[in-house]
Amino acid sequence: MCVGSAAIELRGITKRFGNVVANRNVNLSVYGGEILSLLGENGSGKTTLMNMISGIYYPDEGQIFINGEEAVIRSPKDAFKYKIGMIHQHFKLIDVFSAAENVVLGLKEQGSYDIKKVSSKVAEISEKYGFDINPDKKIYEMSVSEKQTVEIIKVLYRGADILILDEPTAVLTPQETQKLFDVLRRMREDGKAIIIITHKLHEVLSLSDRVAVLRKGEYIGTVETAKTNEAELTEMMVGKKIELNIERTEPQNPQDRLVVKNISCKDREGVNVLDNVSFTARSGEILGIAGIAGSGQRELLEAIAGLQHIDEGEIIYNNPKTGSADNLRDKTPLQIRDLGVRLSFVPEDRLGMGLVGNMDIVDNMMLRSYRKGKSMFLERKSPRDLAETIIEQLEVVTPSASTPVRKLSGGNVQKVLVGREIAAAPTVLMAAYPVRGLDINSSYAIYNLLNQQKENGVAVIFVGEDLDVLIELCDRIMVIGSGKIAGIVDGRTADKNNIGLMMTNTKGGGENE
Amino acid sequence: MNNNEKHIHEPLFHITKRADIVWWKAWLVRLVAIVAALFVCAVVIVTITDYNPLQVYKTMFEGSFGSERKVWILLQNLAMLLCISLAVTPAFKMKFWNLGAEGQVLIGGLASAACMFYVKDSMPNWLLIIVMLVASLLGGVIWGLIPAFFKANWGTNESLFTLMMNYVAIQLVSFFIMVWVPSGSSVMGVINQASGSGWMPDLFGKKYLFNILIVAVLTVVMFIYLKFSKQGYEISVVGESENTARYIGINVKKVIIRTMIISGAVCGLAGFLLVSGTNHTISKELAGGMGFTAIMVSWLAKFNPIIMVITSFLIVFLQRGAGEIATAFRLNESVADILTGIIIFFIIGCEFFINYQINKRSKQKEAK
Numbered sequence: 001m002c003v004g005s006a007a008i009e010l011r012g013i014t015k016r017f018g019n020v021v022a023n024r025n026v027n028l029s030v031y032g033g034e035i036l037s038l039l040g041e042n043g044s045g046k047t048t049l050m051n052m053i054s055g056i057y058y059p060d061e062g063q064i065f066i067n068g069e070e071a072v073i074r075s076p077k078d079a080f081k082y083k084i085g086m087i088h089q090h091f092k093l094i095d096v097f098s099a100a101e102n103v104v105l106g107l108k109e110q111g112s113y114d115i116k117k118v119s120s121k122v123a124e125i126s127e128k129y130g131f132d133i134n135p136d137k138k139i140y141e142m143s144v145s146e147k148q149t150v151e152i153i154k155v156l157y158r159g160a161d162i163l164i165l166d167e168p169t170a171v172l173t174p175q176e177t178q179k180l181f182d183v184l185r186r187m188r189e190d191g192k193a194i195i196i197i198t199h200k201l202h203e204v205l206s207l208s209d210r211v212a213v214l215r216k217g218e219y220i221g222t223v224e225t226a227k228t229n230e231a232e233l234t235e236m237m238v239g240k241k242i243e244l245n246i247e248r249t250e251p252q253n254p255q256d257r258l259v260v261k262n263i264s265c266k267d268r269e270g271v272n273v274l275d276n277v278s279f280t281a282r283s284g285e286i287l288g289i290a291g292i293a294g295s296g297q298r299e300l301l302e303a304i305a306g307l308q309h310i311d312e313g314e315i316i317y318n319n320p321k322t323g324s325a326d327n328l329r330d331k332t333p334l335q336i337r338d339l340g341v342r343l344s345f346v347p348e349d350r351l352g353m354g355l356v357g358n359m360d361i362v363d364n365m366m367l368r369s370y371r372k373g374k375s376m377f378l379e380r381k382s383p384r385d386l387a388e389t390i391i392e393q394l395e396v397v398t399p400s401a402s403t404p405v406r407k408l409s410g411g412n413v414q415k416v417l418v419g420r421e422i423a424a425a426p427t428v429l430m431a432a433y434p435v436r437g438l439d440i441n442s443s444y445a446i447y448n449l450l451n452q453q454k455e456n457g458v459a460v461i462f463v464g465e466d467l468d469v470l471i472e473l474c475d476r477i478m479v480i481g482s483g484k485i486a487g488i489v490d491g492r493t494a495d496k497n498n499i500g501l502m503m504t505n506t507k508g509g510g511e512n513e
Numbered sequence: 514m515n516n517n518e519k520h521i522h523e524p525l526f527h528i529t530k531r532a533d534i535v536w537w538k539a540w541l542v543r544l545v546a547i548v549a550a551l552f553v554c555a556v557v558i559v560t561i562t563d564y565n566p567l568q569v570y571k572t573m574f575e576g577s578f579g580s581e582r583k584v585w586i587l588l589q590n591l592a593m594l595l596c597i598s599l600a601v602t603p604a605f606k607m608k609f610w611n612l613g614a615e616g617q618v619l620i621g622g623l624a625s626a627a628c629m630f631y632v633k634d635s636m637p638n639w640l641l642i643i644v645m646l647v648a649s650l651l652g653g654v655i656w657g658l659i660p661a662f663f664k665a666n667w668g669t670n671e672s673l674f675t676l677m678m679n680y681v682a683i684q685l686v687s688f689f690i691m692v693w694v695p696s697g698s699s700v701m702g703v704i705n706q707a708s709g710s711g712w713m714p715d716l717f718g719k720k721y722l723f724n725i726l727i728v729a730v731l732t733v734v735m736f737i738y739l740k741f742s743k744q745g746y747e748i749s750v751v752g753e754s755e756n757t758a759r760y761i762g763i764n765v766k767k768v769i770i771r772t773m774i775i776s777g778a779v780c781g782l783a784g785f786l787l788v789s790g791t792n793h794t795i796s797k798e799l800a801g802g803m804g805f806t807a808i809m810v811s812w813l814a815k816f817n818p819i820i821m822v823i824t825s826f827l828i829v830f831l832q833r834g835a836g837e838i839a840t841a842f843r844l845n846e847s848v849a850d851i852l853t854g855i856i857i858f859f860i861i862g863c864e865f866f867i868n869y870q871i872n873k874r875s876k877q878k879e880a881k
Contacts, residue, residue, distance in 0.1 A: 016872070017529055060872070307759055333762035345760070353756040359749070367761045370746055377741050 005068035007032045007193035008053065008084070008162050013062035015048055022048040025062070026219040028212050032161070035184060035194045037204040037225070040214035041237055041439040042410060046197045047089075049214070050164045054086035055079035066162075085155025086164040091147050093139045099150045100135040103157050118157075125156050129186045132179075144292065145176040152183070163187065164195045169203060171293055174467065174500035181207050199237075200466075201230045213237055238440055246447050246472045248491070249455060254282035256318055257459035258304070258428050263313030263329075265299050265483075273299045275483045277313070281428065281459040283320070286450060288474030288491065289463040292503055296483035297463045298348055301430050304461075305345045306333045317341050320427060344426035346418055348433050348463075354417045357406030361387045361398065364405055365420055390419035394445065411442030418449055429453050432463040447473055467496050479503055531870050539867050546863030550856040557851060562844065569838055576837025577830050587833055589721040589791065592728040593783060595825040597800070597807040599728075599735045599818055600779035603772045604657075605808070606739065606816045607752040609664070613675025615804025616682035617656040617777050619797075621784020623686050624652035626795035629704045629711035629788070630693055641711045646785050653781020654774050656682065661773030665766040679804070686797050703793045713790035724790040731779070736818040748772055780804075813861070831856055 006029035013026045022045045030036045040046045051057045053064065055076040064071050066082045073079050079086070093102050100119045119135040126133050133149050142150070148168060155163060165184075169177045184194055184207065198204060204211055205225060213220040213236040220236050235241055258281040265274040274296045281287050289297055302308035304315055306328065315328040319340060326339050336343060351357040355364045365383035373379060387401040394415040398408055405413055414434060421429065431450065435443040450473070454460050464470045470477050474491040479502040486502040555566035562569075577587045597614050604611035625645040632641050660674035690701045705711060716722035739745040751758045751768045758765050787799055810828055814820035835849030 019533075305760075306762075332764075333760065334764075337762065347760060349756065352754055353760050356750055356753045356757050358753055363746070363749075366746070367750070367757070370743055376743055378743055378746055 006030060006065070007067060009065040009068075010049070010053070011063045011065070013049065013052060013059045013064070015045075015052060015057060015060050021217050023052075023059075023214075023217050024219075026214070028219065028222070030162070030193045030195055032193050033188055033191045034210065035188050035196060035208045036222075037208035037211045038195055038197045038214065039199065039201075039204055039211050039233060039237055041199060042437045043216075043439065044214040044237075045217040046214055047166055048217075050086060050166060050195065050197060053079065053162075054084055054164060080158055080160075083159055083161040084164070085158060085160030085162070087148065087151045087155065087166065087168060089166040089170065091151055093147060093150060095140040096138060098136050098138050099133055099142075099146075099153070102139060102150055103135075103154045107158065121157065122153055125153055129156070129183050129190075131183060144171045145173075145179075148172070148180070160192075162193045162195070164197070166197045167199075168196065169198065169200065170465070173292065173503050174497055175504070177203070201233055202468075204233065205230065215239055234440070246444070246469070247451060248473065248475070249451070251282065251285035251475055252455070252457070254284050255320070256280050257283045257320070258461075259316040259318070260304070261314050261316065263303060263315065264311050265303055265308055266311055267299075273483050274303065277480075277483070277485055279478055279485065279488065281461050283427070283459045284454060284457045285475040286454050286460040286462050286473060286491075288470040288477040289461065289480055290467060290470050290477050290499055290503060291480035293465065295480050295503075297480060298432060299483070300480070301345065301347070301432055301461070301463065304328065304428075304430065305343065306331050306336045317343075317428070342425060342427045344421035344424050344429045346414075346421050346429075346431040346434050348436070350413055350417050351406060354421075355405050355413065358404050360402045360404050361391070361396075361416055362401050364416060365390075365423075368420060368424055386420070386423055390416060390423065394419050394449075410437040411439055411445075414438055414442065414446065418446060422449060422453060426453070426458055428459045428461070430461040430463075433465060434462070435469075436465070467499055470494075471496060471499075526871050528869050528871055531868060534867055542863050542866050543860070546859045547856070550859035553859070554852045554855050557855065562842070562848065564842060569842070572838050572841045573834030576834040579837070583833070585719070585721055587829060588725050590833065591822075591826055591829045592721070592725045593787060593791070594803050594806060594810060594829055595821055596728045596731065596783040596786065597780060597803050598810040598814075598821050598825055599731055600653075600776050600783060601804075601807050602735065602776075602811045602816050602818065602821070603739065603745075603748055604776040605811055607748045607769065607772050609661070609752075609769060609773065609776075610672040611657070611660075611675050611773070611776055612672050612805070612808070613656065613660065613678045614776075614780050614807055615800045615802070616675070616679035617653045617780030618784040618787070618800040618804055619679075619682040619686055620652040620656045621649035621781030622788045622795050622799045623682070623689060623784070624648035624781070625711070625785045625788040626701075626704060627689065629793075632710070633705060634708045634710040636710075638710055638712075638714075642713065642789060645711055645789055646782075649781040649785035649788075650778045651781065653777040653779070653784060655777070657773040657777020657780065658770065661770045665769045683797050686795060686799070690795065690797075701794050701796060704795075705793070711789055712793055713786075721790065724786045727782075727786065731782075732818050732822060735779075739816070739818065744768075744771070809857075809861075827860070828857075 009029040015023045038046050052059050055073045055078050104118050122135040131149050208225050212222040267273045310329050317326050347353040362384045365386045396412045396415045434446050471494050478488045479486040558566045601614050628645040660671050663669040664671045713723050747768050810825045813824040831853045835853045839846045839849040
């Protein structure tokens with residue numbers, strides 16, 4: 001039917017969600033023994049496209065061919081039938097089951113249920129591709145990297161020949177990423193067709209054979225990795241040439257603004273989520289926080305903001321206006337503000353915490369300021385002015401200031417949130433994953449805003465996940481692992497692999513400023 | 514291998530969420546729904562009764578607008594339903610599922626009735642009415658406050674809690690009727706029939722005008738409170754996301770308790786209006802299910818007090834009409850209920866087509 005019989009071929013795939021076209025007329029093919037990178041910014045439709053191959057969505061238009069034959073994939077079950085396996089960004093595992101139990105979950109095999117046989121087959125697969133996993137270990141005892149391994153083994157166990165990995169490296173340390181890439185290369189040698197979704201260019205270049213680029217749902221083209229470079233790929237991805245440099249100025253007259261002393265927090269089960277954490281945030285510099293997701297970053301910021309109960313230690317704020325030093329421990333967000341502490345916080349969960357999705361931009365502007373004045377009625381004039389200013393200065397794309405923020409794209413939502421927090425003229429600005437889910441242009445807009453704040457003498461605390469960005473942007477980087485501080489390094493001399501090691505090794509490492 | 518299965522079982526259409534809908538289209542959908550509902554009703558009427566559906570609809574209309582008296586009754590019923598809907602709205606906007614309006618109204622009514630029964634005419638009428646009003650508000654507040662307090666402090670489930678409080682209220686009313694009625698009858702007669710103590714005075718000779726005016730004012734006040742006051746804003750934020758509320762320093766506990774005080778107080782007011790302004794007596798059926806119908810009224814209006822005037826009118830109109838055809842055609846009450854049910858089903862069901870659209874799959878057979 002068609003030439004060469006690609007393992008999987010897409011022709012003219014279109015998918016719409018309401019008025020939004022997630023994929024328009026996409027053509028794509030992958031051959032056995034090949035790694036294809038699917039590159040595109042957030043929101044360019046990569047995951048939607050892959051979800052259509054794995055049976056989660058059904059295309060509105062177009063056809064899918066498997067080994068040259070047209071296929072109708074209506075459910076993940078159909079996808080298994082065609083030997084397609086997808087490893088999702090968010091793992092779909094049952095915590096209290098062991099690895100082997102998760103692998104066979106939902107599988108209807110002939111004969112009686114024999115977990116020992118499964119374990120030995122899992123061990124066999126692990127050996128073949130070089131995985132490092134104990135089949136009897138429970139999921140809740142596993143690290144993120146191990147969970148991902150279980151997901152991969154799960155699809156291999158089902159005999160998948162076509163593997164799709166959705167942003168597999170987003171949650172891994174540099175070392176774990178290397179290990180994963182080795183495994184993927186071995187699978188390629190074994191003749192499997194692999195699609196890896198990513199937006200990290202250096203990974204694309206080091207791993208894949210070919211790169212397919214999507215931009216705003218449109219298929220831009222496929223190029224051979226060997227014949228391309230970062231600049232060309234970026235241009236394909238964004239649609240225009242852009243400079244990917246972050247300017248880092250020297251901190252001006254840094255002063256200790258926020259001194260965190262030996263704080264410890266426990267979660268509901270009594271487990272230490274923060275363990276004896278101490279550090280100082282200085283004015284006029286950006287302090288980066290690096291660590292595997294869920295190592296206590298959120299709790300740390302929330303503890304400072306007065307949203308997390310602190311069991312031990314204290315947080316001292318040196319007020320630049322009055323010169324007084326206030327302890328923020330055991331204070332509510334309102335009490336902290338009443339002390340004259342100008343603390344702004346861009347939380348990780350933008351629409352669930354920082355903003356109210358169903359309210360319009362004006363009403364979201366009011367969140368911080370609506371209490372002003374003695375009147376029992378709201379004053380919407382100044383929030384409206386603020387909304388208009390932010391829309392204009394940060395180039396927020398929105399029909400109007402009266403549009404509910406949930407209808408804005410991720411980047412614009414973030415601009416609204418960061419804009420509001422900066423408008424409060426903070427002395428301390430905390431931002432948790434402020435560029436997560438943002439396209440390249442918006443990300444750089446946010447970095448610029450953080451840099452501006454730094455130049456204005458604000459103590460900026462930046463929790464990030466991309467180590468390359470942290471190293472480029474931050475003056476100092478604090479590495480956190482399992483709620484403990486593994487060390488603080490200078491951003492100008494930091495080494496990525498070293499930080500990666502510190503992230504996983506919580507016992508070692510020390511203050512090497 | 515699986516090739517022989519291709520081309521089969523392809524989905525014909527799929528449903529997607531609408532991004533936006535122009536307002537006139539939304540109202541067109543609703544209009545079509547009502548017409549469709551009337552058509553289905555007509556089919557039902559013809560099949561089971563042989564009456565002319567148009568005749569039935571005309572009678573239904575006359576049930577509400579047939580005479581001046583009927584119009585007043587319609588307005589009175591509308592006012593009471595609207596009042597209770599206004600009461601549950603702040604709580605619902607806060608995502609506090611107050612299913613206890615029924616009980617809160619009953620307790621309010623019981624408080625008024627108790628004042629009328631014990632004070633009789635040993636107090637000037639205007640003073641008695643004020644005492645009754647305060648007692649009713651207090652009763653409603655207490656009934657709303659108890660579940661709110663437990664929810665705010667220990668996170669108890671407010672739906673179950675408020676629902677059970679209804680039964681406590683019903684039992685209390687039964688108990689007091691037993692105490693007050695010497696004959697042992699479970700029906701309480703009109704209180705202060707002769708003196709009219711504690712009865713809301715007529716206004717311009719119209720019996721229910723006071724009730725109606727009070728509720729009209731309340732509607733406007735509630736609209737302004739929810740939309741323009743700082744407290745109303747806090748209610749919205751807590752309802753949308755408790756995390757956001759905590760993040761900006763709203764005291765969530767305080768807002769929950771304060772809002773339920775308001776919700777309970779307005780329920781208490783409804784109880785007062787029902788006893789003092791309408792029935793002049795108390796019974797277990799004082800709220801008559803309005804505490805639950807109010808939830809529908811409030812939701813249908815998307816918690817907008819002004820639109821609630823329309824939705825509560827619709828419900829009351831249907832109820833009055835259903836009652837009228839039941840008597841006029843000497844039909845079983847159930848037939849009227851079936852018709853109301855069909856109409857409400859269509860009205861609620863059409864919201865689906867406002868929020869979602871159905872797309873046909875267009876497959877380009879020979880994509881290049």
